[in-house]
Amino acid sequence: MDLFLRALPLFAMALPITLFLGTSSFIFGSVLGMLVALMRLSGVTLLRWGAFAYVSIFRGTPLLVQILLVYFGLPRLGIVLNPLASAILALTLFSASYLSENFRSGILAVEKGQWEAAATLGMSRIKTFTRIIMPQALRIATPTVGSRLIALMKDTSLASTVTVVELTRVAEQVGAASFRYLDMFLMAGVIYWTINQLLTVLQMIIEDRLSRHM
Template sequence: MDLLANAFPMLAKGLGVTVLLGVVSFALGSALGALIALARISSIRVLRAVAIGYVSVFRGTPLLIQIMVLYFGLPQLGVQLEPIPSAILALTLFSAAYLSENFRGGILGVDKGQWEAASSIGMPYWRTFRRIVFPQAIRIATPAVGSRFIALMKDTSLASVVTVVELTRVAESVGNASFRYMEAFLLAGLMYWLINTLLSLGQSVLEKRMGRAY
């Protein structure tokens, strides 16, 4: 209990940084992922090729490598990023690749008859997408997107390798100072579990709410 009392302020501060990394990266990754998903289903070959290449690279390489390339590699090209911006950029690019596939799956999961019905009454493509397809696609993709958000929140722990003082980094510091690594990392694990439990509950509520109309 003494370790918890002494370390709690630092762990709470690290938790705040973890939540910041996760929420900002998820929001930016969702926006970028949506654009990539649209490029994947585009009739323009160049856009499709770029989107496929992007997804292949960022899904096919470890997030840890991506973080280290951005933080340690970019300075060789004259681009210097602070630890938190570099971590957010890496998490955003990484999550966008997975979220784009979640969104694409949701879009493709909407019955083609919806497109055809809208086209038969003269509704333009983008209006059809915005008013008819997109709301249904989001409902279909919500479970996968929610799972990606939970996974991303855990992935933020990798930011500790570039000196971001988030929850894992704080737990390591507490362990180094007290030599009580077991308790320190169990406390950090408990905090991650609580965050993701709350996110899971929120996801369940959201899914039920979005499914009422169907």
């Protein structure tokens, strides 16, 4: 119990870091992922290939390797990022590769007739995309995008390897100091699980709202 009380303030400090890592890389990853999805769907061969290569690289290599490469590799190129920024960059690049595929499948799942109806009204491609296709594609993609956010929250634990003091790092440090690894990692596990249960509920609410009229 005393260990629990001792660890609590440390976890309380680490929790916002974990949430920040997860949400910021999810937001940046979504923007980048949408861009990659559009490139993949574009008529320009070079853009399509670029997107294909991007997904192939960042989905095809372990996140841990990517984090270590960003943290230890970029300084070689003269780019020095602090641990937190390195972790966010790596998590963003990694999640964008998966999210781009989620968005792409959502866009492709919108009926062809929707594009046609917009075209016959004389809508431009950009207007068609933003006003007609996107709202429907996002609704279709919500379950898989939600899963990706949950996976990303757990993936933030790898930031501990580059000394970011998030939940897993705290568990490790307090565990090392007290030799009670089991208790500490169990606590960390419960916290991750709780975050993700809340995210699951949030996803259900959003899904419900978006499919109200379907």
